[in-house]
Amino acid sequence: DAKTTQPPSMDCAEGRAANLPCNHSTISGNEYVYWYRQIHSQGPQYIIHGLKNNETNEMASLIITEDRKSSTLILPHATLRDTAVYYCIVPFHSGNTPLVFGKGTRLSVIA
Amino acid sequence: DTEVTQTPKHLVMGMTNKKSLKCEQHMGHRAMYWYKQKAKKPPELMFVYSYEKLSINESVPSRFSPECPNSSLLNLHLHALQPEDSALYLCASSQAYRNYNSPLHFGNGTRLTVT
Secondary structure (H helix, E strand, O other), X not given: OXXXXXXXXXXXXXXXXXXXXXXXXXXXXOOOEEEEEEOOOOOOEEEEEEOOOOEEOOOXXXXXXXXXXXXXXXXXXXXXXXXXXXXXXXXXXXXXXXXXXXXXXXXXXXX | OOOEEEEOOEEEEOOOOEEEEEEEEOOOOOEEEEEEEOOOOOOEXXXXXXXXXXXXXXXXXXXXXXXXXXXXXEEEEEEOOOHHHOEEEEEEEEOOOOOOOOOOEEOOOEEEEEO
């Protein structure tokens, strides 16, 4: 049980921003939110993580609500290569397991 | 390209064979992990090594035997596998186990087929 909730699938037009939501209403004060993605036949790729402040790196931005119960991953200009399954994970939320992968959101970027 | 290298990329083995999967990282990470991923399913944790000692075994059958000879290397020894063990085996590493601020970095996996 990954303790996060994500929509099963989303579509995004190429060149537009992709906004992927995640609910983590039971998150504790010292727990981070992590985002990974998995492109077909590859290993999961780390994208970004955050505690309570918004974060940005070369791949994406992470917006965390003030109450920390939800977050949004933003891919500012989606390309076809961003088509993947995106996982929102709160590590160690279920005990000693560092990453428990849920079903994630399947993002399809459409030309 | 990833900083975690797994070999081989593909492996086909019979049920009586013995084979090994290898994983290597040179990022100075002290925690290493094995995950298993069946087709169309998310990855599932198998083992965690922290400072070269086994910290977690997620009730994995004994036909899977992990080994961490040093902080850069992780092996998974396979013996007497079943066809249902066919899957993508993923290796990952992180700076430390139970460090909340330490992302896992994954290799691209070994795709194993048991015949």
